[in-house]
Amino acid sequence: MDPWRTAADIAGEVVSGRSTAVAVIEATLQRIKQHDHALNAFTALTPERALAKARAVDLDLRAGKSAGPLAGVPFAVKNLIDVAGLATLAGSRINRGRPPAELDSPLITRLEAAGAVLVGALNMGEYAYDFTGENAHYGASRNPHELGLMAGGSSGGSGAAVAGDLVPLALGSDTNGSIRVPASFCGLFGLKPTYGRLSRARSFPFVASFDHLGPLARSSLDLALAYDAMQGYDASDPVCVDRPIEPAVPGLEHGMGGLRVAVAGGYFRRGLSPAAQEAVARVAADLGAADEVELPEAGRARAAAYVITAAEAAALHLDRLRRGAADFDPAVRDRLIAGAMLPAAFIVKAQKFRRWYREQVLKLFANLDAIVAPATPFAAPRLGQQTVQLDGAEVPLRPNIGIFTQPISFVGLPVVVVPVPLQPLPIGVQIVVPPWREDVALRIAYGLEKHGVALAPRPPR
Amino acid sequence: MREAKDWPLDAFIEAAAAALALPVEPAWRPQIRAHLQVTWRLGQEVAEFDLPDELEPAPVFET
Numbered sequence: 321m322d323p324w325r326t327a328a329d330i331a332g333e334v335v336s337g338r339s340t341a342v343a344v345i346e347a348t349l350q351r352i353k354q355h356d357h358a359l360n361a362f363t364a365l366t367p368e369r370a371l372a373k374a375r376a377v378d379l380d381l382r383a384g385k386s387a388g389p390l391a392g393v394p395f396a397v398k399n400l401i402d403v404a405g406l407a408t409l410a411g412s413r414i415n416r417g418r419p420p421a422e423l424d425s426p427l428i429t430r431l432e433a434a435g436a437v438l439v440g441a442l443n444m445g446e447y448a449y450d451f452t453g454e455n456a457h458y459g460a461s462r463n464p465h466e467l468g469l470m471a472g473g474s475s476g477g478s479g480a481a482v483a484g485d486l487v488p489l490a491l492g493s494d495t496n497g498s499i500r501v502p503a504s505f506c507g508l509f510g511l512k513p514t515y516g517r518l519s520r521a522r523s524f525p526f527v528a529s530f531d532h533l534g535p536l537a538r539s540s541l542d543l544a545l546a547y548d549a550m551q552g553y554d555a556s557d558p559v560c561v562d563r564p565i566e567p568a569v570p571g572l573e574h575g576m577g578g579l580r581v582a583v584a585g586g587y588f589r590r591g592l593s594p595a596a597q598e599a600v601a602r603v604a605a606d607l608g609a610a611d612e613v614e615l616p617e618a619g620r621a622r623a624a625a626y627v628i629t630a631a632e633a634a635a636l637h638l639d640r641l642r643r644g645a646a647d648f649d650p651a652v653r654d655r656l657i658a659g660a661m662l663p664a665a666f667i668v669k670a671q672k673f674r675r676w677y678r679e680q681v682l683k684l685f686a687n688l689d690a691i692v693a694p695a696t697p698f699a700a701p702r703l704g705q706q707t708v709q710l711d712g713a714e715v716p717l718r719p720n721i722g723i724f725t726q727p728i729s730f731v732g733l734p735v736v737v738v739p740v741p742l743q744p745l746p747i748g749v750q751i752v753v754p755p756w757r758e759d760v761a762l763r764i765a766y767g768l769e770k771h772g773v774a775l776a777p778r779p780p781r
Numbered sequence: 782m783r784e785a786k787d788w789p790l791d792a793f794i795e796a797a798a799a800a801l802a803l804p805v806e807p808a809w810r811p812q813i814r815a816h817l818q819v820t821w822r823l824g825q826e827v828a829e830f831d832l833p834d835e836l837e838p839a840p841v842f843e844t
Contacts, residue, residue: 620830623823630820638801645804654809658816661797666824671838673827678839719819 334392341374341392361481388435402522410524434549442477446649451721472505479506497725504748505700515732519554540765584693585612599740621727624670630659695748736761738774
């Protein structure tokens with residue numbers, strides 16, 4: 321059995337009877353057992369549940385019922401997403417003391433309604449305050465392209481599991497770039513939808529102003545299939561917007577003709593590694609994006625996102641810090657304590673600035689369908705690496721990983737990251753679109769994949 | 782407003798930690814100080830941007 325199959329391939333085989341959901345899940349569990357010790361992607365497996373669901377899928381198919389577009393497709397979720405029966409760790413040791421979740425996240429319920437099969441929960445940076453995939457309690461998620469490299473964070477287990485052949489589909493969360501960074505470092509497709517599109521109910525929060533959930537996959541079609549299955553209003557998330565389901569799959573093959581695409585200039589052209597420059601150039605060339613567009617005050621937008629993040633995360637964890645600060649990952653603890661000491665005036669001003677910046681960015685989309693921007697300034701760094709060379713200067717690594725993702729999620733815009741298969745490592749490019757036009761970003765990703773410009777490269781074993 | 786690096790940040794951290802009832806081990810202080818300095822600088826960068834008094838903040842992004 322070839323494990324580098326996409327979710328769509330697997331569902332096709334299961335529905336056509338060439339395979340069964342039980343066979344797929346048994347092979348998946350076996351593969352995880354064999355390879356996860358190297359990747360450190362999973363923190364919990366749900367084999368009994370997975371096999372029971374797989375049997376139900378097979379029974380439905382044998383009875384002539386529709387099993388859904390993701391029939392028999394294994395998936396896993398970042399461990400800040402509730403899985404009934406598991407404590408929702410959010411990458412922390414502290415949350416081990418929480419009672420097991422009583423219910424699944426609605427996104428799990430919706431994926432399972434489409435036939436997908438949950439196989440476990442995934443490693444992540446503590447409380448999602450991370451871009452590296454490192455974790456003091458559970459160890460780092462490792463990059464399948466080279467085990468000594470960062471998988472990216474905070475959805476590091478999601479990146480490692482999908483790029484490492486363990487599952488074809490995973491859910492992550494993205495507050496400042498936590499889906500897009502692992503997608504870039506691990507060479508995957510990742511979707512951060514519009515703020516308010518997908519329900520965040522029954523997931524552990526980080527920064528309420530910017531939290532999003534979304535999928536990572538090895539093809540744009542898989543990303544679209546998962547996204548379509550998860551859409552729909554959910555009253556249990558007060559941020560979820562009551563909009564009709566707007567499926568992206570039917571439009572994937574409409575092509576890219578007529579789309580007005582520009583490349584993000586100014587801020588997004590500075591501090592790029594040669595790999596990031598090359599990746600953006602390849603995508604721009606394929607899309608015929610000759611013009612540059614400037615997102616006004618993008619650097620200040622990143623600053624405002626940074627400040628709001630520090631303050632909201634500190635507020636969320638203040639009592640836990642008082643009760644047991646030593647139980648946190650030190651890298652997270654020290655930032656949270658600093659965040660608790662910020663003046664309220666900075667936070668309120670940052671939220672006012674956010675309104676202004678949003679209006680400026682939305683104006684750009686009056687004449688554009690999409691903006692191309694780098695996802696990360698560089699490809700996957702080494703685990704433990706502290707600094708990086710950018711524009712001839714040595715700068716601290718961690719705060720620079722998210723400089724291109726933060727100004728986008730700051731105003732909730734939907735983004736698809738496409739992997740560009742450069743040597744020796746892949747690197748991602750962001751396709752940024754107007755609110756609620758995930759379909760356009762996915763259509764562009766699909767076109768780039770068809771042209772061979774975007775591809776999730778298979779890591780060496 | 783003064784730069785965070787120009788004023789006695791250690792004293793501020795000590796006072797704020799006491800006021801917030803946050804335990805701060807001496808060994809953590811250099812990193813807390815470094816983070817606070819960076820975040821303060823970024824906060825000031827936002828604070829000094831001129832915006833109309835009437836502009837509504839955007840705690841929730843809506844379209």
